[in-house]
Amino acid sequence: MxxxxxxxxxxxxxxxxxxxxxxxxxxxxxxxxxxxxxxxxxxxxxxxxxxxxxxxxxxxxxxxxxxxxxxxxxxxxxxxxxxxxxxxxxxxxxxxxxxxxxxxxxxxxxxxxxxxxxxxxxxxxxxxxxxxxxxxxxxxxxxxxxxxxxxxxxxxxxxxxxxxxxxxxxxxxxxxxxxxxxxxxxxxxxxxxxxxxxDIKSAEMTKYAANAMLATKISFMNEIANICEKTGANVQNVRLGIGSDKRIGYKFIYAGCGYGGSCFPKDVKGLINTSLEYDYTPRILSMVDEVNESQKMIIVEKIINKFGSNLSHLTFGVWGLAFKPQTDDVRCAPSITIISELLKKGAKIKAYDPKAIRTFKYEVDSENIEYVNSKYDVLDGADALILITEWKEFRSLDLDELSKRLKQKVIFDGRNIYSKRIEDEGFELYQIGC
CATH class of the missing domain: 3.40.50.720 (NAD(P)-binding Rossmann-like Domain)
Known part of the structure; x- marks a missing residue:
């Protein structure tokens, strides 16, 4: 054809x-x-x-x-x-x-x-x-x-x-x-x-409804993670507990620092606005969007709690800029919010991503960001490591390398991919809902 x-x-x-x-x-x-x-x-x-x-x-x-x-x-x-x-x-x-x-x-x-x-x-x-x-x-x-x-x-x-x-x-x-x-x-x-x-209208709605449902699962789990932190529960255990229910499943119930990309943020907002045009207030969708925007600040808040609000004397190493692994797309990525907020507070950034450095430069232009060519070069002179995108190459840590290169043994894990066991090696590990 x-x-x-x-x-x-x-x-x-x-x-x-x-x-x-x-x-x-x-x-x-x-x-x-x-x-x-x-x-x-x-x-x-x-x-x-x-x-x-x-x-x-x-x-x-x-x-x-x-x-x-x-x-x-x-x-x-x-x-x-x-x-x-x-x-x-x-x-x-x-x-x-x-x-x-x-x-x-x-x-x-x-x-x-x-x-x-x-x-x-x-x-x-x-x-x-x-x-x-x-x-x-x-x-x-x-x-x-x-x-x-x-x-x-x-x-x-x-x-x-x-x-x-x-x-x-x-x-x-x-x-x-x-x-x-x-x-x-x-x-x-x-x-x-x-x-x-x-029919055509139902097909158009199906696309929005699918993305809105997936975004809802993510924001729901992030909300649960925030409650876990307040109560002392562990969201990783909760995820296993609810994911085993076939009606729920394990996909899209990982807590983290928010979703991004070209689809979920835009489509949730688009469906909200379509609803409003028809005089209907979509309360769940509005909160999904609100939770996601606030979730992007969770890592920033943890950093401030650790180091204070004046970060002008600190350098942070960042692993991952893309909104998800296996893409160079940084549209609405949590990395933009996190890094921009840290820069506002005077911090310097050293960043590495396997594919998204070029695209990120178009989104955030700052002389206080240094881009490097390997994940461990990020650590040199850094006071802490921030994991934002869970690329496979970031999953296994060489703790000896981290110990030698980081000025302080502090890790902010925005995707909950690291084991608490690294705390036994003298690292401070900050995660979401754990």
Whole structure:
């Protein structure tokens, strides 16, 4: 099948590449000429395991093409995915300018009957607004159908999620569109039927509801961790106790210093604002967001309790800047809040992350941050170590190395990955809910 994916951000690039891996002819379109030229040369703008190899291989096979020419792509496609960004506005609402602009451009350039599939995360009802734009602006006498196909990709394992989805949600208003998408996704679910068909509005809501539920589990466990600290209970034991209940499970119930990324924060706020537009106050979601924002300050509070509010004489080594392992994404990452607050209080920072140093520099610009090339170089001259992102290389500690390099044997573990046994070696270990 021939298809066009508009937008080469995280979702568009991964989705288009995976479709090409299955033998489809895929055009990935973007207005950023520099990005397109880099992609043609195998230079990937994001870090995602296995993605670079697949992009290069499928270009060689002539399955994957990158272009800024939308008309060229549409002339050879009849399935069009909209995968452009839907950033959060200052007031918390979802900015749909890119989506609506692309819809108008599709209408002005489409030359055959086509199916337009909304892959971008959009508020309930957006699909029908897009259909109206398509119908009002098309210059050729063609039939255009729409569908919603929300993505459920986890950064760090996005290729696996795309190639082996646990479900494929398809929102349509007609049988033909459903059958087209079922055929397209068939090779991804050949061993098990994982299609879930529904109306467009329900598909749009499904995406928000899924992320809001996962965010709720995280904030709930962080709330429990904070209560554990007050009462003397241990949240690690509590997690094991409740996770063994099959109705709850172990996923997304790890206490820590808050969630980040491009999805959970934005989608929770987006669903809150959608609710308010319909005169409904979403009390649980509002608290999920509030708990998460305050949770990012937990490590800062522990540092102040230990060292005082004036940190001008101290240097902190930081392990991990990305919002989660296996990505270079720092959008809404707890590291931004933690480091920014420490800088405000006069501290100096030495930081290391396997992949996210470049992206973090765009978010926090300070002469008081030194970036180093290895995890142990962070420790030289540091008064304490702060673990923010639980990359695998941080899980096993060389305590002799820490003892030699740290000025003070103090560790702030923002992800509860270390054993209390290191306290037997003279370290002070500060965790969350333990």
């Amino acid at each position: 021939n298809l066009t994916v508009i937008g080469t951000g995280y979702v568009g690039l991964v989705t288009g590449t995976c479709f090409s891996e299955m033998g489809n002819k895929v055009y990935c379109v973007d207005v950023d000429e520099n990005k397109i030229n880099n992609l043609k040369n195998g230079i990937i703008p994001i870090y995602e395991p296995h993605l670079a190899t697949m992009v290069i291989d499928n270009q060689i096979k002539n399955n994957l093409f990158f272009t800024t020419d939308l008309r060229e792509a549409l002339n050879d496609s009849n399935i069009i995915f909209i995968a452009v960004g839907t950033p959060q506005s200052e007031d918390g609402t979802v900015n749909l300018d890119f989506v609506f602009t692309v819809a108008k451009q599709i209408a002005e350039n489409i030359s055959r009957d086509s199916l337009v599939v909304i892959k971008s995360t959009v508020p309930v009802g957006t699909g029908f607004k897009i259909k109206k734009i398509l119908d009002e602006n098309k210059i050729n006498n063609v039939n255009v159908s729409i569908a919603s196909n929300p993505e459920f990709l986890k950064e760090g394992v996005a290729i696996e999620d795309c190639m082996r989805p646990d479900r494929v949600v398809i929102g349509t208003e007609d049988t033909k569109s459903a059958e087209i998408l079922k055929e397209l996704y068939g090779p991804f679910v050949s061993n098990h039927d994982r299609f879930i068909f529904m």
